[in-house]
Amino acid sequence: MPARTAVKSSVLYAMIVALAVVYVVPFLVSVATSFKTDADAAANPLSLIPGTWTTAAFQTLFVNSDFPTWATNSAIVAVFVTVGRVFFGSLAGYALARLRFRGRSVVFALLVGVMAVPGVVLLIPKFLVINQLGIYDSYLGMVLPLLVDAAGVFIMKNFFESIHPSVEEQARIDGAGTFRLFWSIVLPMARPALVTIVILSFQGSWNELSHFIVSTQSPELTTLTKGVAGLASGQLSQGNQFPVKLAAAVVMTIPVALIFFLFQRHIMNASDGAVKE
Secondary structure: OHHHHHHHHHHHHHHHHHHHHHHHHHHHHHHHHHOOOHHHHHHOOOOOOOOOOOOHHHHHHHHOOOHHHHHHHHHHHHHHHHHHHHHHHHHHHHHHHHOOOOOHHHHHHHHHHHHHOOHHHHHHHHHHHHHHHOOOOOHHHHHHHHOOOHHHHHHHHHHHHOOOOHHHHHHHHOOOOHHHHHHHHHHHHHHHHHHHHHHHHHHHHHOOOHHHHHHOOOHHHOOHHHHHHHHHOOOOOOOOOHHHHHHHHHHHHHHHHHHHHHHHHHOOOOOOOOOOO
16 A cells, blocks of 8 residues: 555656646746857757856847836836725625625626636727727726726635624624725735735736737837737847847746745635634
């Protein structure tokens, strides 16, 4: 029996290592290539050690392109969208979890339905609405449609339902209103869920592309995803320019990686903060 268990464990670990290699190696190749020359990248595209170490790709990226503008636009959108999704998502989740109103089940069913609809299906309607509201090609048009996320509301609703109502009963007896109960009693207990929403919202808005394609056209409003996509199609000049393209991709992953590693210990655990009977 121990021998069979050891074999199973070895097979499992081998599969995990294989999956890790599949995901990690391409990123390592990107990092290594960003420090290569164009000739070295073309001659040895999969080498993890540059033949000649150089930061020319990063200099080109930050000095001879609009990369700083793209990064600024992405940061502005990501911050506003993250704050908006945390606030509105937690409000909507609390309403669905605690308030009893007519049509509540219908609203929740529609919420689940929205989560099932592919985002690409909504691109044309989204463009028509943005254009009709007069916010096309503006920061407002980039941010407003992303402020509420169905998945975030769903996560917050489930977490609030895991908190026993007795937590709020004493404060309600003392005269606290619904918003006071939400803001001062329940929300502080929902930190794991809020951290989860922060990570997902920042990552989603930072990596968003399709929405910005239909909501903007001005070069000064280009985000990182649109800009890097332009680099990949040979925007700067002739030649493959693999180092520049992959340097852009590597820099673009840094903020999301930092957010994840800073908050990973606080990612949602449905039992955190809950009061059991």
